[in-house]
Amino acid sequence: MKNILNSLDKAFENKVRLGIMSVLMVNDKIDFISLKDLLGVTDGNLASHLKNLEKKEYISFEKDFVDRKPNTTYKATLAGKNAFKAHIDAIEKLLNNK
Structure with missing residues:
Protein backbone atom coordinates (compact mmCIF):
# COMPACT_ATOMS: atom_id res chain seq x y z
CA MET A 1 0.00 0.00 0.00
CA LYS A 2 2.84 2.42 0.80
CA ASN A 3 4.23 2.11 -2.75
CA ILE A 4 0.82 3.01 -4.16
CA LEU A 5 0.62 6.10 -1.95
CA ASN A 6 4.04 7.19 -3.19
CA SER A 7 2.62 7.06 -6.73
CA LEU A 8 0.12 9.83 -5.95
CA ASP A 9 1.22 13.25 -7.24
CA LYS A 10 0.88 16.10 -4.74
CA ALA A 11 0.16 18.48 -7.62
CA PHE A 12 -3.25 16.84 -8.00
CA GLU A 13 -4.23 16.66 -4.32
CA ASN A 14 -6.16 19.92 -4.56
CA LYS A 15 -9.65 19.63 -6.04
CA VAL A 16 -9.20 22.67 -8.30
CA ARG A 17 -5.97 21.32 -9.82
CA LEU A 18 -7.61 17.90 -10.14
CA ASN A 52 1.17 25.87 -9.78
CA LEU A 53 0.59 23.46 -12.68
CA GLU A 54 2.63 25.68 -15.02
CA LYS A 55 5.60 25.56 -12.62
CA LYS A 56 5.43 21.76 -12.68
CA GLU A 57 5.29 21.99 -16.50
CA TYR A 58 2.04 20.01 -16.49
CA ILE A 59 0.21 22.66 -18.51
CA SER A 60 1.13 25.31 -21.04
CA PHE A 61 -0.66 28.46 -22.08
CA GLU A 62 -1.04 30.63 -25.14
CA LYS A 63 -2.09 34.27 -25.21
CA ASP A 64 -3.80 35.86 -28.18
CA PHE A 65 -6.54 38.36 -28.93
CA VAL A 66 -10.17 37.70 -29.82
CA ASP A 67 -12.10 40.79 -30.95
CA ARG A 68 -9.28 42.93 -29.55
CA LYS A 69 -9.63 41.34 -26.11
CA PRO A 70 -6.86 39.25 -24.57
CA ASN A 71 -7.62 35.54 -24.49
CA THR A 72 -5.52 32.93 -22.69
CA THR A 73 -5.93 29.25 -23.47
CA TYR A 74 -4.45 26.32 -21.59
CA LYS A 75 -3.55 22.78 -22.57
CA ALA A 76 -2.01 19.80 -20.85
CA THR A 77 1.59 19.01 -21.74
CA LEU A 78 2.73 15.46 -22.45
CA ALA A 79 4.43 15.43 -19.04
CA GLY A 80 1.20 16.62 -17.44
CA LYS A 81 -0.88 13.98 -19.21
CA ASN A 82 1.53 11.24 -18.16
CA ALA A 83 1.65 12.45 -14.55
CA PHE A 84 -2.13 12.71 -14.36
CA LYS A 85 -2.61 9.22 -15.83
CA ALA A 86 -0.13 7.82 -13.29
CA HIS A 87 -2.01 9.61 -10.48
CA ILE A 88 -5.37 8.20 -11.61
CA ASP A 89 -3.85 4.73 -12.01
CA ALA A 90 -2.59 4.91 -8.42
CA ILE A 91 -6.07 5.88 -7.18
CA GLU A 92 -7.56 2.95 -9.11
CA LYS A 93 -5.02 0.59 -7.53
CA LEU A 94 -5.99 1.87 -4.09
CA LEU A 95 -9.69 1.37 -4.85
CA ASN A 96 -9.14 -2.15 -6.18
CA ASN A 97 -6.79 -3.20 -3.39
CA LYS A 98 -8.39 -5.99 -1.37
Whole structure:
Protein backbone atom coordinates (compact mmCIF):
# COMPACT_ATOMS: atom_id res chain seq x y z
CA MET A 1 0.00 0.00 0.00
CA LYS A 2 2.84 2.42 0.80
CA ASN A 3 4.23 2.11 -2.75
CA ILE A 4 0.82 3.01 -4.16
CA LEU A 5 0.62 6.10 -1.95
CA ASN A 6 4.04 7.19 -3.19
CA SER A 7 2.62 7.06 -6.73
CA LEU A 8 0.12 9.83 -5.95
CA ASP A 9 1.22 13.25 -7.24
CA LYS A 10 0.88 16.10 -4.74
CA ALA A 11 0.16 18.48 -7.62
CA PHE A 12 -3.25 16.84 -8.00
CA GLU A 13 -4.23 16.66 -4.32
CA ASN A 14 -6.16 19.92 -4.56
CA LYS A 15 -9.65 19.63 -6.04
CA VAL A 16 -9.20 22.67 -8.30
CA ARG A 17 -5.97 21.32 -9.82
CA LEU A 18 -7.61 17.90 -10.14
CA GLY A 19 -10.49 19.59 -11.96
CA ILE A 20 -8.19 21.58 -14.24
CA MET A 21 -6.32 18.47 -15.33
CA SER A 22 -9.53 16.47 -15.73
CA VAL A 23 -10.88 19.13 -18.09
CA LEU A 24 -7.61 19.35 -20.02
CA MET A 25 -7.42 15.58 -20.45
CA VAL A 26 -10.65 15.57 -22.47
CA ASN A 27 -10.19 18.91 -24.28
CA ASP A 28 -7.31 19.90 -26.55
CA LYS A 29 -7.36 23.34 -24.95
CA ILE A 30 -9.70 25.61 -23.00
CA ASP A 31 -9.77 29.34 -22.33
CA PHE A 32 -9.51 30.89 -18.88
CA ILE A 33 -13.12 32.13 -18.71
CA SER A 34 -14.60 28.79 -19.77
CA LEU A 35 -12.41 26.94 -17.29
CA LYS A 36 -13.35 29.36 -14.51
CA ASP A 37 -17.07 28.98 -15.24
CA LEU A 38 -16.85 25.20 -15.54
CA LEU A 39 -15.04 24.79 -12.21
CA GLY A 40 -16.98 27.53 -10.41
CA VAL A 41 -13.94 29.27 -8.96
CA THR A 42 -12.77 32.87 -8.75
CA ASP A 43 -10.23 34.45 -11.10
CA GLY A 44 -7.56 34.60 -8.41
CA ASN A 45 -8.15 31.06 -7.20
CA LEU A 46 -7.96 29.63 -10.70
CA ALA A 47 -4.92 31.73 -11.61
CA SER A 48 -2.95 30.49 -8.58
CA HIS A 49 -3.71 26.85 -9.35
CA LEU A 50 -2.88 27.29 -13.03
CA LYS A 51 0.44 28.88 -12.01
CA ASN A 52 1.17 25.87 -9.78
CA LEU A 53 0.59 23.46 -12.68
CA GLU A 54 2.63 25.68 -15.02
CA LYS A 55 5.60 25.56 -12.62
CA LYS A 56 5.43 21.76 -12.68
CA GLU A 57 5.29 21.99 -16.50
CA TYR A 58 2.04 20.01 -16.49
CA ILE A 59 0.21 22.66 -18.51
CA SER A 60 1.13 25.31 -21.04
CA PHE A 61 -0.66 28.46 -22.08
CA GLU A 62 -1.04 30.63 -25.14
CA LYS A 63 -2.09 34.27 -25.21
CA ASP A 64 -3.80 35.86 -28.18
CA PHE A 65 -6.54 38.36 -28.93
CA VAL A 66 -10.17 37.70 -29.82
CA ASP A 67 -12.10 40.79 -30.95
CA ARG A 68 -9.28 42.93 -29.55
CA LYS A 69 -9.63 41.34 -26.11
CA PRO A 70 -6.86 39.25 -24.57
CA ASN A 71 -7.62 35.54 -24.49
CA THR A 72 -5.52 32.93 -22.69
CA THR A 73 -5.93 29.25 -23.47
CA TYR A 74 -4.45 26.32 -21.59
CA LYS A 75 -3.55 22.78 -22.57
CA ALA A 76 -2.01 19.80 -20.85
CA THR A 77 1.59 19.01 -21.74
CA LEU A 78 2.73 15.46 -22.45
CA ALA A 79 4.43 15.43 -19.04
CA GLY A 80 1.20 16.62 -17.44
CA LYS A 81 -0.88 13.98 -19.21
CA ASN A 82 1.53 11.24 -18.16
CA ALA A 83 1.65 12.45 -14.55
CA PHE A 84 -2.13 12.71 -14.36
CA LYS A 85 -2.61 9.22 -15.83
CA ALA A 86 -0.13 7.82 -13.29
CA HIS A 87 -2.01 9.61 -10.48
CA ILE A 88 -5.37 8.20 -11.61
CA ASP A 89 -3.85 4.73 -12.01
CA ALA A 90 -2.59 4.91 -8.42
CA ILE A 91 -6.07 5.88 -7.18
CA GLU A 92 -7.56 2.95 -9.11
CA LYS A 93 -5.02 0.59 -7.53
CA LEU A 94 -5.99 1.87 -4.09
CA LEU A 95 -9.69 1.37 -4.85
CA ASN A 96 -9.14 -2.15 -6.18
CA ASN A 97 -6.79 -3.20 -3.39
CA LYS A 98 -8.39 -5.99 -1.37
